[in-house]
Amino acid sequence: MQKTQRLNRFKQLWPFYVLAAPGIIYFLVFHYVPMSGLVLAFKDYSPFKGIVDSPWVGLTNFRDFFSTSDFVILLKNTLIISFLNLGVYFPFTVLLAIMLNEIRMLTFKRFSQTIVYLPHFLSWVVIYGITISFFGPSGVINHYLEQWFGGGANFLVSNEWFRPLVILQSIWKDAGWGTIIFLAALAGINPELYEAAKVDGANRLQNIWNITLPGIKSTIVVLLLLRLGSSLDSNFMQIFLMSNGLNLDVSNVFDLFVYHIGLEQFNYSFAITVGMFKSIVSLILVVSANYAARLLGEEGIF
Amino acid sequence: MKAKITWFDGLIAAIICLISLTVIVPFLYIIAVSFSPPGDSMAGNLILWPKHWTLDAYNYLLNAQTFLTSLKNSVIITVLGTLLSLVVSIMLAYALSKKGIPGRRAVLLLIFFTMIFHGGMIPSYLVVKNLGLIDTYAAIILPAATSAWNVMVIRSFFQSLPPSLDEAARIDGAGEFRILFSVVIPLSKPIIATFTLFFMVQFWNEFFSAVIYLNDTNRWPIQPLLRQMVAISASNISADAALDAQLAANLGPNVQNAAILLAMLPIVIVYPFLQKYFAKGAMLGSIKE
Numbered sequence: 001m002q003k004t005q006r007l008n009r010f011k012q013l014w015p016f017y018v019l020a021a022p023g024i025i026y027f028l029v030f031h032y033v034p035m036s037g038l039v040l041a042f043k044d045y046s047p048f049k050g051i052v053d054s055p056w057v058g059l060t061n062f063r064d065f066f067s068t069s070d071f072v073i074l075l076k077n078t079l080i081i082s083f084l085n086l087g088v089y090f091p092f093t094v095l096l097a098i099m100l101n102e103i104r105m106l107t108f109k110r111f112s113q114t115i116v117y118l119p120h121f122l123s124w125v126v127i128y129g130i131t132i133s134f135f136g137p138s139g140v141i142n143h144y145l146e147q148w149f150g151g152g153a154n155f156l157v158s159n160e161w162f163r164p165l166v167i168l169q170s171i172w173k174d175a176g177w178g179t180i181i182f183l184a185a186l187a188g189i190n191p192e193l194y195e196a197a198k199v200d201g202a203n204r205l206q207n208i209w210n211i212t213l214p215g216i217k218s219t220i221v222v223l224l225l226l227r228l229g230s231s232l233d234s235n236f237m238q239i240f241l242m243s244n245g246l247n248l249d250v251s252n253v254f255d256l257f258v259y260h261i262g263l264e265q266f267n268y269s270f271a272i273t274v275g276m277f278k279s280i281v282s283l284i285l286v287v288s289a290n291y292a293a294r295l296l297g298e299e300g301i302f
Numbered sequence: 303m304k305a306k307i308t309w310f311d312g313l314i315a316a317i318i319c320l321i322s323l324t325v326i327v328p329f330l331y332i333i334a335v336s337f338s339p340p341g342d343s344m345a346g347n348l349i350l351w352p353k354h355w356t357l358d359a360y361n362y363l364l365n366a367q368t369f370l371t372s373l374k375n376s377v378i379i380t381v382l383g384t385l386l387s388l389v390v391s392i393m394l395a396y397a398l399s400k401k402g403i404p405g406r407r408a409v410l411l412l413i414f415f416t417m418i419f420h421g422g423m424i425p426s427y428l429v430v431k432n433l434g435l436i437d438t439y440a441a442i443i444l445p446a447a448t449s450a451w452n453v454m455v456i457r458s459f460f461q462s463l464p465p466s467l468d469e470a471a472r473i474d475g476a477g478e479f480r481i482l483f484s485v486v487i488p489l490s491k492p493i494i495a496t497f498t499l500f501f502m503v504q505f506w507n508e509f510f511s512a513v514i515y516l517n518d519t520n521r522w523p524i525q526p527l528l529r530q531m532v533a534i535s536a537s538n539i540s541a542d543a544a545l546d547a548q549l550a551a552n553l554g555p556n557v558q559n560a561a562i563l564l565a566m567l568p569i570v571i572v573y574p575f576l577q578k579y580f581a582k583g584a585m586l587g588s589i590k591e
Contacts, residue, residue: 013404015479016403019478020398023453027412029433030445030447034425035419035421102314115322121569125525125526126562128532129529258423262424263423275423275424279420282418
């Protein structure tokens with residue numbers, strides 16, 4: 001009896017398993033099989049011996065990594081870019097959202113939104129190309145620096161200019177797009193608050209300070225925590241394109257190091273060790289960020 | 303009850319105009335340079351409108367075999383990738399949107415975990431390599447077939463549909479596949495349109511997987527080729543892989559900027575449609591990373 005019931009249930013449900021199968025296989029093959037590849041961090045991988053037969057080396061790879069000067073430099077470079085984004089890009093996005101929100105002419109507001117959202121959809125290579133057109137040795141900026149001050153700068157191949165350029169690119173590409181979530185939060189603020197403030201004789205700046213900012217506080221907090229949680233993730237595409245031999249002192253971040261060690265020098269085990277360190281610390285950071293958001297009474301990310 | 307326009311409105315408008323200009327000016331510059339003879343922009347002169355119109359750069363690029371091949375590769379990858387992503391994401395999201403199927407929670411957990419932990423670049427590379435996908439379009443398409451975020455967003459859309467509709471179809475004797483294709487999908491046009499556009503943009507803009515998975519430059523899509531074409535001007539940086547010698551010899555600023563423009567043209571064309579749908583997607587998307 002129970003058997004037929006189960007059979008009936010299977011007859012009813014099998015289409016769902018068929019529909020889910022390709023997706024599940026995808027996640028297993030392209031996400032979970034790579035996770036199993038992390039065992040190579042504990043081995044001295046040699047392509048001739050294969051994954052299974054390469055000898056175990058315990059934590060040697062980790063010990064080697066933490067004892068090199070590379071580790072400190074990578075950590076420093078990665079964190080500096082993350083914190084510059086946090087300190088410059090993020091406030092700029094909030095400010096831009098508030099300014100867009102203050103525009104009262106609807107057509108002008110919509111027009112500016114159309115303009116500032118667009119760069120988000122361009123590829124990093126296109127942004128890199130535009131950057132070269134303007135900041136390259138024969139680019140627009142250098143042309144005018146020569147003309148007005150008699151000398152240009154090697155923006156693309158110098159340690160000093162790498163970070164400012166990267167932050168500038170991030171702002172140009174994504175600050176407009178980043179306003180969307182704040183604009184949505186701003187739309188949710190009760191208009192009666194502004195009416196009441198008007199009766200009290202508050203001016204626009206006071207309104208922004210006393211009503212608008214508190215209204216998007218929780219969004220700001222959650223996004224800030226989220227960004228802190230991903231401090232070790234640099235925008236790899238961008239860094240990869242902008243880095244070169246002459247600015248490697250400041251442009252070398254974890255992901256780039258993994259690329260150079262793993263795919264250019266074929267030292268898989270060591271590259272995987274570095275990648276694994278990053279993945280685990282990121283996992284801890286993201287979970288902590290979520291926990292912190294909940295502690296603060298926000299909804300959290302998951 | 304309209305308040306009068308104050309200095310504050312003026313200030314905001316001025317700042318926003320300035321910010322918009324920083325977006326518009328680079329675009330105008332790229333267009334102007336690409337339609338000008340190389341001499342007009344050689345020294346980085348900021349031109350926003352061509353003094354002497356010429357189609358030389360486009361004539362040259364659209365007859366350069368390397369460039370045409372990369373465009374063809376990009377189109378193939380974008381079309382196949384978008385189709386595959388749609389099919390895989392929608393089917394999985396639909397299956398997971400139904401309550402009471404044994405194993406559902408386990409699969410959701412399996413998918414969710416990939417949002418916060420991943421094996422990283424090298425293990426993924428080894429998987430693609432061991433599957434024998436190096437130098438195939440599949441190396442670009444398959445690893446990007448879907449993502450936890452895509453599945454979750456589409457799933458929550460399916461869950462918001464009234465359950466009475468497919469129940470009615472089920473009573474009429476329709477099978478699950480028919481319900482999905484003739485009831486659910488027609489009701490999900492907005493979300494499908496959104497994701498079609500997102501997938502298209504994603505595959506068209508894909509760059510890094512081509513660099514690591516495609517040694518054969520004949521398979522290269524437009525983005526890695528464009529990188530080589532523009533990197534030559536970044537001074538001391540020499541293009542590291544084999545850029546077609548003839549293409550390299552003819553790289554003036556006009557050809558480079560024409561290439562930039564052609565590489566972003568499809569995005570600019572779909573942008574109005576994107577804009578129509580993206581607000582909703584972006585709201586959910588901000589929770590992505």
